Amino acid sequence: MKTDDYFSTSKWNWLVSYIKDIDRNNSALPFTLRLDLTADCNFGCPNCLYQSKASTIRKDARYSYPGLQELDYSRLIKIIKLFAKKGLKSAIITGGGEPFVYEKFEKVLDALFRCKIEVGIITNGTKLTPAFIKKYSGNKYLKWIRISLDSATAETWSRVHRPADNSSFEELIENIRLLASDKDRNFLVGINFLVMPINYKEIVPAYHLVESLGVDNIRYTPVFTKAGKKIYEGIKEDLDNELQKVIGLTDPRAQVNLPRFKFLDKPNNTERCWFSHFSINLGIDSTLYPCCLKKYVKGMGTPLTPENFDKDLRSYFRKMKKFNALSCKDCMYHKFNEFCEEARHNGSLDNFIP
Numbered sequence: 001m002k003t004d005d006y007f008s009t010s011k012w013n014w015l016v017s018y019i020k021d022i023d024r025n026n027s028a029l030p031f032t033l034r035l036d037l038t039a040d041c042n043f044g045c046p047n048c049l050y051q052s053k054a055s056t057i058r059k060d061a062r063y064s065y066p067g068l069q070e071l072d073y074s075r076l077i078k079i080i081k082l083f084a085k086k087g088l089k090s091a092i093i094t095g096g097g098e099p100f101v102y103e104k105f106e107k108v109l110d111a112l113f114r115c116k117i118e119v120g121i122i123t124n125g126t127k128l129t130p131a132f133i134k135k136y137s138g139n140k141y142l143k144w145i146r147i148s149l150d151s152a153t154a155e156t157w158s159r160v161h162r163p164a165d166n167s168s169f170e171e172l173i174e175n176i177r178l179l180a181s182d183k184d185r186n187f188l189v190g191i192n193f194l195v196m197p198i199n200y201k202e203i204v205p206a207y208h209l210v211e212s213l214g215v216d217n218i219r220y221t222p223v224f225t226k227a228g229k230k231i232y233e234g235i236k237e238d239l240d241n242e243l244q245k246v247i248g249l250t251d252p253r254a255q256v257n258l259p260r261f262k263f264l265d266k267p268n269n270t271e272r273c274w275f276s277h278f279s280i281n282l283g284i285d286s287t288l289y290p291c292c293l294k295k296y297v298k299g300m301g302t303p304l305t306p307e308n309f310d311k312d313l314r315s316y317f318r319k320m321k322k323f324n325a326l327s328c329k330d331c332m333y334h335k336f337n338e339f340c341e342e343a344r345h346n347g348s349l350d351n352f353i354p
Contacts, residue, residue, distance in 0.1 A: 072286065
């Protein structure tokens with residue numbers, strides 16, 4: 001696709017129409033379903049947002065899982081088929097826990113592919129195997145795999161992830177190399193770097209590391225903790241300098257998706273959470289949530305059952321229309337919400353600058 005296609009007049013007009021339809025009907029089918037398959041993980045990341053009550057590994061999470069360990073498989077398959085009939089376009093398998101730990105992970109993938117739903121996977125990468133890569137490398141519905149690396153050295157990787165098994169940094173790097181070098185793959189291989197005080201000095205070295213591995217992109221994102229923005233106090237100037245160095249290093253072999261951390265300096269300023277209509281989260285409790293920061297938060301979820309699928313989906317969208325997004329102190333989607341609000345009120349290309 002040409003770059004200009006992303007900002008075509010027809011797409012803008014379609015977006016305006018879609019947003020107005022949301023306004024009139026309270027609901028519209030989301031483009032993306034984000035799935036938490038399990039609460040289990042072989043890592044003990046101290047800054048993980050989520051935590052299983054049954055887990056003995058993770059203790060410092062911001063929120064807690066609702067007492068369940070994994071999403072019921074038979075119920076999930078029914079829900080996938082119902083979403084597919086509605087025209088769902090894509091799904092992101094994430095967490096929460098580590099997707100590859102879920103016993104029926106590949107069966108879930110196969111069900112999504114049979115429904116012609118495009119899939120992205122977020123993983124810590126330690127459970128990737130040559131057999132998995134061989135099985136799915138040519139699949140046209142698997143669009144990307146993003147691995148949480150968050151470091152450039154074994155020492156920092158261990159401090160950030162606290163592996164609870166015999167996983168090693170060296171084995172992970174080899175997994176990434178194997179994945180990226182597969183000549184038959186139709187999917188992109190990306191790296192996620194969650195920036196925090198203990199690893200920000202490896203921002204630039206991590207770029208060079210993944211560049212040498214042949215990955216397609218690396219994304220730097222802020223970390224959310226109970227401390228909020230205070231986690232970056234005392235290092236913000238140095239952090240900005242490191243991020244600017246990465247911008248200067250960008251080349252065609254590895255693209256940097258850099259959200260510049262601006263939402264750390266600016267809270268959401270729109271009452272409507274438009275993002276919750278475009279992307280929807282299904283938790284391990286078979287409950288719908290608007291975003292990762294609101295998953296498993298009391299009062300934010302809407303139970304979803306195959307038996308009352310349409311009714312439950314409408315209930316979710318009614319709840320999100322009433323939800324006041326100004327209550328969100330930290331929002332990584334506030335720019336998207338502002339964009340949609342502009343489209344709703346303006347409805348033309350006059351002020352549209354890509």
